[in-house]
Amino acid sequence: MVKPWDVVVVGGGPAGSATASWLARKGHRVLLLDRARFPRRKPCGECVNPAGVEALRALGVLPAVEALGPARLRGWRIGIGGDSEFSGDFPAERCGYGIPRERLDAVLLEHAQACGTGIRMDAHVVALLREGERVVGVRSADGEEIPARIVVGADGLRSVVLRRLGLLRRGPRLRKLAFTAHVSGAGELGERGELRVQGSSCVGIAPVGEGVANVVVVVQGGTEIGGDPECFFDRALERSGLAGVRRLDDVLATGPFDWPVRRAVADGALLAGDAAGYYDPFTGQGIFRALRGAELAAATIDAALLRGDTSAAALLPYERRRKRAFGSGERLQRLIEAVVSRPRIFAPAAGWLRRSPTLANAMVRAAGDLGWTA
Template identity: 65%
Template structure:
């Protein structure tokens, strides 16, 4: 049984980036994923400006740009009553739209080039333990793989989270997302759009290859209307939100719910990163940024623990604190955004207000794009423009 310094479970952006950083630091790293790449993934497929900067720090941005992703300069938010506002990123930064089957494959290749051994088509079923701590993983066929650390980067419904019993409570936010690629009759001029419907909303953003990602978010009792034919529901939603000329080019994928809180992201011999470390309804590209930024924090913590020879939860506690500092304000803002998006009249009021005062729209989109800190929304001048 060969031992690894770290086994990373999950080959999405969080897992690949964590693995690449650890391998670049000289550790023996194994990355496992149940899927074969390239593979589609239900996702909004937007990388916000802070995520673009994280790709640059990882050393993978040139590889991503070579795939010709779409450029995102801001977002248009439209309420069901027709009122809308445009929020723009600063002129010197932008986001990207890129299919997950493209992005994830590129990041897997980057990890391989960094020295990571990647094995796909293998499903992790359990965690291996020694002396009360995690000491590797168990594959579905019973094969054990020993490691000094395990990094759980296996997303929603994480096997690592379940085996560590770290899920804090069942999801409460009743949402289902239906995602597919379409060809639009007209280009979107470098902006993403969020259009609210009677129940839920539709997000649109151009990605690569002339495609656009469309994500239909269904909430509450409307989820029953999806039934067993999500393709038909998705196509109907395109018509309801004014996209009669859009042509769907692949099958509809589904995911949800969007609310998976964990009690903590560390355990003896293990650490969680990305969606596995807790998830709440990201907005305008925050999810991929948090995966990449979380990978930076995770790799730093794992590297220090491995060098010290102490992989206990106590030794990893700094990672937990760093995650809360990095993501806590943004998560609170996400809850506030959800309160507006789920209340059509409230969103309509805000959209009208922001349309008359463009600086407000820019401020909220820059905060959700992680270009500006959430605290910037509390500046006296912005608050005055909102209430006066």
């Protein structure tokens, strides 16, 4: 009989790597499995908000991230253009970072390994092992059974662990799709990201260092894509006044995003990052939540392992701490989505924020997970 790992983490994105790092550092035997081989790209706006930067610092990985030369982000310009556009900045002493995910995630994974985590790439988890209702490990696509005292599902938007636990609350109501790629020649973006809203679609542009920018095109429904994401993406760039830019890599498509969960804990299992529920990428808070959520998850799992009780009831403190930590940010995200997706409300709202810089700063600060006051 193979000795069970204390923790098997499924997924090596920010949530999985950070959870593994915290737990391995506390002396637990941790194995992390990812179906990909790193470095790998991930569809994302690639902006770590200021609270996310603090979470990287807490994890002890900020110097390694800064050594990669990320772009500094001190705020956002948002709108349709002209009078319906506003800018908001983070407080002077705080900033976010723009950094390609293939580099950020590779550094986070290396950190997890340096903390003592066992890492397996090309390891696609397809099922959970159970004894009665309790999760006791995972099965990979090649049939290997890997026993664990607790399984962490950090396997992103379409989490297999979430689905196998039966904790998905419903299918998505927001029918948005996103297309992302890196570009050069976007001109002088300075230290602000830009969100150009066009009807019910939106183009986000942010510098990610070394003269490269990340572009995300988000659309509702997606009927206009016509089966050719590359062509659709390039046309969207032209429409947003970015005709001179050069696309540097393939377009990654993803969506829909709105995957709410009934709860994030079960007997012998816990969900982290996007797998624990996701709504909409517009405010770019996902990396912060993945990192901070990992801290909360690791604290609860550590206590549960030490007590020898990994039941859902023993893991409930994680659920409560997540709600406290992310509840107001989630409400803000829903409010912003409701306004942005209605052009007749958004245009006057953007004009109003343009005339109220204090409020515009407060909103950008809140979306940066810094709270409403400086």
